[in-house]
Amino acid sequence: MKYKVEPLKSWGKAKELRKAYFDNYVNARQSGGLRVCGSAWAFHALPYGLGEDIYWLTGEPYGAQVAFDKDANKQLQDVASNKGWAHDLCSYMRSYWGSIYADKWVFGGKWPTADFAFTNQICCSHSKWYQEVARSEKIPFKAIDVSSGAYEWIKGVDDPRITYIANQMAEAIEWMEKITGRKFDDENFIKHLKYEFRATSTWAKICELQKTIPAPLDEKAIFSLYSLATLNKADKSTAEYYDELYDEAADRAKRGIAAVGSERCRLISDTQPPWGFLKMFRYLEDFGAMSIGSLYTFGLQGIFEEKKDGTWGYRPTPMDKGIEINDRETALKLYAEWNAAKPEYQQFYDPNIKTRLMMHIIKEWKVDGVMLHLNRGCEGLSLGIMQNKDELSELGIKVMTYEGNMGDETEFDEDRVLARIDSFMELLGLEKIKKST
Amino acid sequence: MGDGYLHGIKEDIAGDGLFDQFFEWYDDRNSYAKKWKERTGGKVVGSLCTYTPEEVLTAANCLTVRLLGFHEPQDVTEPYLFAMFCPFSRDTLAQGLKGKLDHLDGVVMAHSCLHLRQTYNVMKHKLPVEFAWYLPIPNNVKDKYAKEFMASEIERFKESVEEWREFKIDENRLEDAITLMDKNRHLLRTVYEYRKDDNPHLTGMEALAMVTASELVDKHDANREIEKILKYLPSRKIKTDSKVGSRLIVIGSEDDDMSFAHMVEHEDATVVIDEHCTGTRWFWKEIGPEHDNLSQERRIGDRYCSRPACPTKDYAMDDGTRLRFLHILKLCGDYNVDGALLIQQKFCDPHEGDMVPLKEFLSEHDIPSLQLEFDVTLPLGQFKTRVEAFLETIGEEDLF
Ligand code: SF4
Ligand code: SF4
Numbered sequence: 001m002k003y004k005v006e007p008l009k010s011w012g013k014a015k016e017l018r019k020a021y022f023d024n025y026v027n028a029r030q031s032g033g034l035r036v037c038g039s040a041w042a043f044h045a046l047p048y049g050l051g052e053d054i055y056w057l058t059g060e061p062y063g064a065q066v067a068f069d070k071d072a073n074k075q076l077q078d079v080a081s082n083k084g085w086a087h088d089l090c091s092y093m094r095s096y097w098g099s100i101y102a103d104k105w106v107f108g109g110k111w112p113t114a115d116f117a118f119t120n121q122i123c124c125s126h127s128k129w130y131q132e133v134a135r136s137e138k139i140p141f142k143a144i145d146v147s148s149g150a151y152e153w154i155k156g157v158d159d160p161r162i163t164y165i166a167n168q169m170a171e172a173i174e175w176m177e178k179i180t181g182r183k184f185d186d187e188n189f190i191k192h193l194k195y196e197f198r199a200t201s202t203w204a205k206i207c208e209l210q211k212t213i214p215a216p217l218d219e220k221a222i223f224s225l226y227s228l229a230t231l232n233k234a235d236k237s238t239a240e241y242y243d244e245l246y247d248e249a250a251d252r253a254k255r256g257i258a259a260v261g262s263e264r265c266r267l268i269s270d271t272q273p274p275w276g277f278l279k280m281f282r283y284l285e286d287f288g289a290m291s292i293g294s295l296y297t298f299g300l301q302g303i304f305e306e307k308k309d310g311t312w313g314y315r316p317t318p319m320d321k322g323i324e325i326n327d328r329e330t331a332l333k334l335y336a337e338w339n340a341a342k343p344e345y346q347q348f349y350d351p352n353i354k355t356r357l358m359m360h361i362i363k364e365w366k367v368d369g370v371m372l373h374l375n376r377g378c379e380g381l382s383l384g385i386m387q388n389k390d391e392l393s394e395l396g397i398k399v400m401t402y403e404g405n406m407g408d409e410t411e412f413d414e415d416r417v418l419a420r421i422d423s424f425m426e427l428l429g430l431e432k433i434k435k436s437t
Numbered sequence: 438m439g440d441g442y443l444h445g446i447k448e449d450i451a452g453d454g455l456f457d458q459f460f461e462w463y464d465d466r467n468s469y470a471k472k473w474k475e476r477t478g479g480k481v482v483g484s485l486c487t488y489t490p491e492e493v494l495t496a497a498n499c500l501t502v503r504l505l506g507f508h509e510p511q512d513v514t515e516p517y518l519f520a521m522f523c524p525f526s527r528d529t530l531a532q533g534l535k536g537k538l539d540h541l542d543g544v545v546m547a548h549s550c551l552h553l554r555q556t557y558n559v560m561k562h563k564l565p566v567e568f569a570w571y572l573p574i575p576n577n578v579k580d581k582y583a584k585e586f587m588a589s590e591i592e593r594f595k596e597s598v599e600e601w602r603e604f605k606i607d608e609n610r611l612e613d614a615i616t617l618m619d620k621n622r623h624l625l626r627t628v629y630e631y632r633k634d635d636n637p638h639l640t641g642m643e644a645l646a647m648v649t650a651s652e653l654v655d656k657h658d659a660n661r662e663i664e665k666i667l668k669y670l671p672s673r674k675i676k677t678d679s680k681v682g683s684r685l686i687v688i689g690s691e692d693d694d695m696s697f698a699h700m701v702e703h704e705d706a707t708v709v710i711d712e713h714c715t716g717t718r719w720f721w722k723e724i725g726p727e728h729d730n731l732s733q734e735r736r737i738g739d740r741y742c743s744r745p746a747c748p749t750k751d752y753a754m755d756d757g758t759r760l761r762f763l764h765i766l767k768l769c770g771d772y773n774v775d776g777a778l779l780i781q782q783k784f785c786d787p788h789e790g791d792m793v794p795l796k797e798f799l800s801e802h803d804i805p806s807l808q809l810e811f812d813v814t815l816p817l818g819q820f821k822t823r824v825e826a827f828l829e830t831i832g833e834e835d836l837f
Pocket of ligand 2: 523524525526550551552553690691782784785786787788
């Protein structure tokens with residue numbers, strides 16, 4: 001082994017938090033709490049104005065959880081198809097709808113109906129997803145439109161594009177008061193907004209530690225760790241956990257502790273992986289290759305910025321910058337602007353921007369090659385991916401593509417993908433250094 | 438010799454030739470645009486969605502042409518779009534990659550679905566255009582703040598067009614463009630009124646040619662031609678009354694498939710109304726005269742937010758109700774519709790995302806429907822039997 005490896009100490013805690021999240025959602029009503037469902041990109045902090053007893057269920061991580069269970073996945077996808085939904089729709093969404101129709105909670109028991117649906121709309125599927133949830137579960141629904149253009153087209157916090165998003169949130173507050181009969185408490189909202197700023201900025205800081213050789217984390221682990229922010233980025237436990245994880249990852253980086261002891265080739269992936277086949281990332285290790293992350297795992301929730309010196313790194317929170325957040329209007333504007341900067345939003349407008357951000361990672365994180373997942377399950381994040389391939393190749397970057405589906409194993413051909421990896425490794429000049437386990 | 442978009446069905450279009458000019462424009466769209474440029478010295482801008490505010494471009498002496506496909510298999514888009522994106526967006530892109538759109542000076546993407554956005558982004562980089570603009574359009578068009586946002590985006594768009602064209606679009610020019618566009622909308626609506634009659638005066642294919650061609654040519658030309666048609670329409674019969682057969686609505690995204698309309702209307706059926714982007718969704722509402730001291734940008738924006746919404750933009754209701762469905766129901770009533778053909782472009786997520794509730798909704802309102810999964814680039818023969826069977830069912834229902 002080239003580098004020393006150690007298990008991640010905080011791993012167990014991440015697992016506990018994840019389990020508690022789903023359990024709490026199911027049990028929310030026992031203590032009079034509210035169940036809220038929506039996209040992983042929803043403004044998670046906002047409903048906390050209704051009280052501390054808010055329990056989120058975000059659809060994408062739920063869909064990913066279903067994908068891990070091959071039998072359930074097949075059953076729920078089939079249920080959605082039998083209802084008449086097209087096979088090519090977002091596979092997470094189909095699993096989620098399948099769960100509602102089948103009245104099946106993938107962890108066991110009956111489907112827990114939400115009190116209301118509150119989501120964002122940037123992908124064509126976001127509002128359609130929760131429109132159908134509202135129709136099936138007979139619950140109120142609201143979607144905030146965040147499709148106001150790429151961040152670099154926005155001129156500061158007072159740009160009408162930001163005002164548009166902030167105004168919709170202000171309206172959503174009144175709506176939430178109306179449908180729940182609860183009074184909105186700005187202080188509690190702002191408290192959770194600060195957790196969200198902190199968690200999403202710290203996550204980006206953690207990802208920056210991946211610049212270290214050997215990388216303290218690998219993407220297999222990152223898949224589990226980033227997902228805490230997708231579950232609920234406005235929860236205190238997420239912010240606290242990421243602080244703890246940062247300390248541990250920083251310590252590993254300092255001491256040269258590797259995630260993959262054989263690391264000699266650093267890759268990045270793209271979009272959600274085929275969740276049922278994460279072992280393909282293990283297979284890379286046979287060649288001494290590992291994925292240090294991706295624009296997807298870094299920037300789905302992590303908030304970064306392009307620095308004056310031309311590098312790319314975590315964005316300090318408004319609190320770090322000494323900005324006071326004491327009133328609703330300021331909070332909503334900052335919240336809208338912070339989210340508009342989300343790296344994974346940018347490719348919804350122009351693949352050039354995504355290529356540029358990927359190039360930051362490739363150069364600054366010392367990456368040797370890129371694996372692009374042509375993910376049939378997610379049109380949103382696959383948008384422009386062939387253009388990215390073209391642009392990266394033109395810049396001299398070694399790129400492989402493979403077809404698959406994050407949440408539908410019938411669209412993943414394992415042998416074929418492994419064969420493509422073999423060819424890619426050859427292209428990178430790598431031979432197997434140990435037998436595949 | 439035209440550009441060939443009618444694929445030889447021109448010869449089959451029997452009748453009095455009243456709509457021939459529209460068929461010709463549809464068929465010769467690229468030649469028309471090139472000649473228009475020579476004639477006017479203006480610029481030609483390709484539009485990738487019905488939400489493009491054409492008024493601004495018209496005022497800047499630009500011809501807006503809706504970019505559509507050729508309805509034929511192609512193999513040039515694979516390096517840019519992978520298999521999961523809709524055939525319409527691929528077919529449209531193919532036109533550009535094959536050099537058929539080299540006369541375009543600009544391309545505009547009015548924010549709608551993801552698929553078409555890719556077409557735009559590839560065109561922006563691969564076509565020899567001077568001007569490319571991505572126009573954010575509110576998704577939630579019925580939201581309280583959508584109109585204000587839309588107006589600010591139109592303002593930004595106008596500024597960028599002015600910069601490109603190197604002249605200011607003054608209020609008079611923009612008002613003239615609004616009046617011109619509104620006149621086109623009004624005339625199209627007037628023609629559509631005749632379709633409500635027992636014998637609808639024009640076929641669905643003719644209506645399709647008229648609206649789609651209006652999306653491709655100078656509105657002065659289109660208006661002149663529609664006015665001409667309107668003189669003859671009141672006394673015109675398209676078929677013997679018994680041959681009008683089942684009255685159909687076509688519902689979908691982009692549908693400029695002449696051969697499909699042609700095939701359907703060869704049966705005992707007539708398409709009397711539509712709810713798609715190359716039909717009513719493009720022209721249904723007018724901007725109207727100045728009122729309440731609203732800015733021109735705001736008036737234009739209000740129209741785009743209030744016109745019948747595309748599925749990506751229809752989620753304002755708390756309970757998940759689609760306003761679009763209520764509009765469809767009204768059309769079905771107004772046009773005395775017997776059945777609905779749901780044209781589902783393969784991989785079209787926005788429409789797929791409405792399909793199940795739409796079918797249930799139509800069924801709850803006793804409107805029989807047939808869903809057909811289209812691939813604009815594949816032959817339509819496969820649908821013939823299904824359409825026939827559907828029409829038979831509707832016919833039987835009529836008996837009881
Ligand atoms: S971005 Fe992908 S995962 Fe998210 S809703 Fe859209 S298709 Fe589904
Ligand atoms: S057919 Fe559907 S997916 Fe394709 S461009 Fe039209 S709306 Fe978009």
